[in-house]
Amino acid sequence: MSENAENEVCAMCKSSAKQKCSGCRSVFYCNREHQKLHWKEHSKKCIAFRLAEDEKLGRHYVATRRIEIGDLILRDEKPLVEGPLQGTTALCLSCYVLLNTETAKPCEKCGWPLCSNCVEHGPECQFTTNHKGTKVKITDFDYPHPTYRCIAVVRALCLKETNPKSYKRFLSLEDHNKKAALCNEIHFHESTDIARFVKRFFKLNDVSENEIAKIAGILKINGHEVPTTEPAHMAVYDLSSFLEHSCRANGSKSFTAEGALVIRAASPISKGEHITICYTDPLWGVTNRRHHLLRTKFFECMCTRCTDPTEFMTMFNAIMCTKGECNGSMLPKTFILHNEERPDYICHTCNSSISWRMVEQITDKIGVDLSQMRKGDVQACKTFIHQHAKTLHENHFYMTDVKLALSQLIGQQEKLSTIDIEMLSEKILLCKKLDELLRTIAPAENRVRGVNLFEMHAAISEFGRRQGQDELRGILMESRRMLTEAYKLLRHEPEILPEGQIAIQARNNIREIDLIMKTSFQHSLSSMYKHTKEV
Structure with missing residues (x-):
């Protein structure tokens, strides 16, 4: 029997097979159903990338097929x-x-x-x-x-x-x-x-x-x-050491309780696209990210996020126009500096400008305020946001840092059930805006995104509890949608981490919502049937 003939048997039932795994093209199946059944085992070995090398990037991974969100890319079982x-x-x-x-x-x-x-x-x-x-x-x-x-x-x-x-x-x-x-x-x-x-x-x-x-x-x-x-x-780790960096990575990183490092697709990855993870903190400003990478990894980041001063129109590094009557935001033409010259920040609305050095002085002072702010305090967060709202864009990385903290603190210092409707609505809006921002600039930050969605679900559920029966079902469906997405993002985190515990809670909450919705629906049908009989 030839080597090819030996290989051309279904990995599931060992019968004759012609269909190959589209990822590694080394395993055969007799039908699609057996391929699905075998995937849990084969996914640990299936390779959807190849190692490439060039003078500028060095060794890096390139996708050999399309990889969908959530697909396993690689798994390093044990560190070197x-x-x-x-x-x-x-x-x-x-x-x-x-x-x-x-x-x-x-x-x-x-x-x-x-x-x-x-x-x-x-x-x-x-x-x-x-x-x-x-x-x-x-x-x-x-x-x-x-x-x-x-x-x-x-x-x-x-x-x-x-x-x-x-x-x-x-x-x-x-x-x-x-x-x-x-x-x-x-x-x-x-x-x-x-x-x-x-x-x-x-x-x-x-x-x-x-x-x-x-x-x-x-x-x-x-x-x-x-x-x-x-x-x-x-x-x-071995395989993971060849992953390329991007400040907007398409690969998310998680660890198992046993110490394995797992990379999954955070965004759809096309065949031929480079597979990336983030080497630095993606919620830092562009100058800090690039400086950190240069000093610790010895390269100047030129990813799509760093080369776009607007960071995909989020204005993550922008200050508000210094002209009082203008509501525009200010950014330099680029943050990629090749000499000592620092470009001015220019308003996109009125074209007024301010020097890079002046912006540094402004933001350095605000950074000191942030470092001295009382931690774990709702009012301190609100005060910071209010004081600097006219200076920093609402998505500025300092504002985002405080808003992420505030979104979790609301409902922790005081239970969600005890806060007023205005603060509850504020938490929901805050979480929604943070979700939009995180999806845009850091889609691979599963832990941050998942926790934010869980917080949004909790606030929406509490908001629904205070509404009438007619509104409750629609609100619960929205809450369940948030919860399901949070669970998908956090389900691979080990139980020993807080995010792993939140994933367990999210799974339980989904069941509870389904039970409430089913009970509510049956009650509505009973009421409708009773009303019909009376008519």
Whole structure:
């Protein structure tokens, strides 16, 4: 039997098959029904992209078929390397929980402190025993401890012996140390400082400083912050390290409780389109995003969002026209700067202008106000919005930051059932506008979008409860629509995260709404039948 003949059997029932999976084109099915039944298993292996490379972007992924919203793109089951974030205080090297003098328990083998619930930890235990000679002693639990910056590096070095294939894959990732050295950047000095510290701390003679510096650079450039522990930790994955950046990514990122990194389509992706995730905070202003990417990832972002000063007409970075009688908004012609010259901000209505430097002074002052604002306070949020409404566009990133907080605080400080109808309506309108904005500039931010939709559903449901029976059904249908979308966005978040808990609540709420609507509909039919009989 030929190799082709062996492969041409249905993956579900093993009978003769001619239909191929359109994604990877390596699995066969006898009919579409069996393909659907097998998808849950096959989706973990099906590849809808290819690795491409060019001089400007380096290695990146290109879709080999159309990918629909919600489709699984890739799944990294286990990180190549994981460890504490840089600048952390003392924590347990098994579960990453923060420690203090009362909760810390030194590992009997190596001395690294653990929590009372953990007995074993990572390969740094044996590495410390083999190369340090003495046990580690951690006595300061109040400030970031410098020794923790070596943990992820040591775990990567351990792969050299325990899993040479994974170590080779890890070293193939970009470290950007050469770029950093040419720029005399902090990143380069951090990598070399860590390398010197590791060699000195563990008395390593058989590993070069350059190799350790390369490892440190790879960890910084390719590390993902994993929120499934408190505090979060860092992990470097294999397949996911080749995903390209965009400030308006088409791929959403989530983590499983077991540590897998999963990428799903946040927007429809056409065949030939690049697959992207966001390396920075998409809710920062364009200048801050680009500065962060340049300093930490060593490239100047030229994505469609950054090159459009209006950010798809959202005016996310705009200030209001400084001419009192004009209601226009002001933006520069571009935020892509190639020299020291900074273009003026120009009003799109009256063409008046103001210098870039003057705008920086205005926004810097407002930024200070924001940093000093009382957290978790509805009135403080409202005061900030009112005070700066004539200066900042309603969608400005500072305003958006405060509005996101306010949309969740309304109904938390006081229960939704106790607030007045005006504030309830304010919450609904706020959530709707935020939803429109987030869909436009950050469609891949599933956690933020899902929580906002859940808050909108809760407010709409409470609004409906206060209306008459005639209006209730239509309002509940709208609430259910919001809730269903929130659940779709959050359903892949692990239960250990707040967003995962909200997904569970959303699923339960959908059932409750369906029951209410069914009961209400049956009551309406009964009333109608009774009225007909009387007539």
